[in-house]
Amino acid sequence: MPPTYADADLAHARALRERGLADPAALRLLRELCTGIGARPAGSPADAQAQAWARAALGQLGLEGVRAEEFALRVWQRGPAAARLLAQDMSRPLTIAALGNSVATAAGGIDAEVAWYPDLAALRADTTEPGRSRAHGRIVFIDQRTERTRDGRGYGAAVGARINGPVEAARRGALALAIRSIGTSGTSGIDGIGGSGATASATTGAAAAAPVAHTGATRYDLSVPRIPAFAVSVRDAELIAAQQAAGRPLRLQFTLEARSGVDARSANVIAEWRGTDLAHEVVLIGAHLDSWDVGQGAQDNGAGVAIVSAAAGVIAAAGRRARRTIRVVLFGNEENGFDGALDYGNRHKDEPHQLVAESDFGAGRLYAFTSRVASAALPLAAQVAQVLAPLGLAHPEGGRNAGSPGPDAALLMRRHRWPALALAQDGSRYFDVHHTADDTLERLDAGALPQNVAAWAAMAWLAAQAPVSFGPPAL
Numbered sequence: 398m399p400p401t402y403a404d405a406d407l408a409h410a411r412a413l414r415e416r417g418l419a420d421p422a423a424l425r426l427l428r429e430l431c432t433g434i435g436a437r438p439a440g441s442p443a444d445a446q447a448q449a450w451a452r453a454a455l456g457q458l459g460l461e462g463v464r465a466e467e468f469a470l471r472v473w474q475r476g477p478a479a480a481r482l483l484a485q486d487m488s489r490p491l492t493i494a495a496l497g498n499s500v501a502t503a504a505g506g507i508d509a510e511v512a513w514y515p516d517l518a519a520l521r522a523d524t525t526e527p528g529r530s531r532a533h534g535r536i537v538f539i540d541q542r543t544e545r546t547r548d549g550r551g552y553g554a555a556v557g558a559r560i561n562g563p564v565e566a567a568r569r570g571a572l573a574l575a576i577r578s579i580g581t582s583g584t585s586g587i588d589g590i591g592g593s594g595a596t597a598s599a600t601t602g603a604a605a606a607a608p609v610a611h612t613g614a615t616r617y618d619l620s621v622p623r624i625p626a627f628a629v630s631v632r633d634a635e636l637i638a639a640q641q642a643a644g645r646p647l648r649l650q651f652t653l654e655a656r657s658g659v660d661a662r663s664a665n666v667i668a669e670w671r672g673t674d675l676a677h678e679v680v681l682i683g684a685h686l687d688s689w690d691v692g693q694g695a696q697d698n699g700a701g702v703a704i705v706s707a708a709a710g711v712i713a714a715a716g717r718r719a720r721r722t723i724r725v726v727l728f729g730n731e732e733n734g735f736d737g738a739l740d741y742g743n744r745h746k747d748e749p750h751q752l753v754a755e756s757d758f759g760a761g762r763l764y765a766f767t768s769r770v771a772s773a774a775l776p777l778a779a780q781v782a783q784v785l786a787p788l789g790l791a792h793p794e795g796g797r798n799a800g801s802p803g804p805d806a807a808l809l810m811r812r813h814r815w816p817a818l819a820l821a822q823d824g825s826r827y828f829d830v831h832h833t834a835d836d837t838l839e840r841l842d843a844g845a846l847p848q849n850v851a852a853w854a855a856m857a858w859l860a861a862q863a864p865v866s867f868g869p870p871a872l
């Protein structure tokens with residue numbers, strides 16, 4: 398006999414779903430976090446303020462065991478940066494953002510010719526023989542484009558240019574790295590994907606908005622010099638590409654200030670709805686509290702913080718306990734090092750986890766539910782899918798069972814072999830504002846927040862009430 402939920406448990410999950418759809422807390426929480434605190438890079442005073450806010454908010458939602466688990470970390474801090482493009486008779490300033498972890502330029506900055514590459518693969522195809530690469534003694538420009546997709550595939554395919562660009566450029570003797578922003582800001586994006594009418598009309602505003610550059614973490618390795626690295630706006634990348642196509646020699650002049658390795662403290666903020674006979678087992682629903690230092694961290698990841706917190710609040714307000722403990726974890730420093738996820742794993746590695754799941758893809762509408770559980774638990778996942786189906790969530794994977802639960806949760810799933818469930822959000826517009834000054838409440842479509850809260854509440858409660866363990870997953 399495959400494991401099944403009792404009818405009363407399924408009925409309670411459906412009731413939580415309906416309560417979630419009517420619950421107003423998520424938008425209130427998001428507004429408090431975005432406009433009351435705003436950008437909250439890990440280890441900053443705003444990060445500490447966000448932790449204090451989160452503790453109070455989670456307590457007010459009726460959750461228990463509210464606490465911050467602190468950890469030490471080293472952070473990167475942005476300073477001023479400016480760049481100018483020089484081509485033939487043209488000289489114009491560019492909209493740029495230093496990549497996270499970038500070293501500063503020496504005093505006076507860098508002024509050099511551009512070696513332009515259409516994408517990271519083209520740079521990798523260039524020789525690494527000393528002095529023979531086009532990159533040698535120049536500023537490498539990688540024109541990697543980010544394709545607009547619903548599930549974030551386009552970002553996944555492009556982000557290597559940001560993460561690995563500095564090492565690949567330095568390996569070929571480059572002085573610095575510049576990239577087209579990894580993001581879809583300033584692109585029309587009406588084609589190809591089925592956005593709602595509401596988001597399509599928002600596009601008109603987006604296209605008219607001022608250009609922005611998308612930051613995000615990059616990395617170095619010890620084998621090559623650490624060179625400064627920055628992203629330029631999509632519009633400026635188009636201009637550079639046009640000049641390049643016209644065969645004009647291009648120069649870039651830029652200065653960039655930054656500090657690396659600054660000692661700081663951050664924390665994961667935790668709150669629980671305690672279980673009954675299996676209270677020592679944990680259903681983790683998470684998001685990350687930190688953001689980049691630009692914008693308000695509204696979609697990345699204020700939305701996720703608001704969704705999972707409100708969902709836990711809905712569960713607590715309904716009053717019925719599940720067998721296992723439901724634990725909200727608001728991770729610290731997802732953006733630049735995963736210190737929070739690593740610290741959580743170290744502290745809690747001996748506690749059995751029934752589930753890890755994270756909301757970290759903005760405020761878009763959910764369209765699918767997927768799992769990464771032991772095959773014996775698949776009949777239960779199918780029952781969860783039935784409860785979620787009226788919200789418009791497909792359960793498309795059949796027997797694939799290969800869901801990915803969000804960045805911090807995926808790290809924990811892999812390191813600790815904890816099972817996962819994933820709720821897939823429409824990210825068609827997410828990369829218009831991701832890691833930019835435009836990631837504000839104003840630019841966020843809050844219409845799907847209740848649907849998200851409803852699904853998270855029902856899913857978390859059913860995971861906590863399951864008759865059998867969901868793990869270990871097949872990885």
Ligand SMILES: [Zn+2]
Pocket residue numbers: 685697698731757
């Ligand atoms: Zn995020």
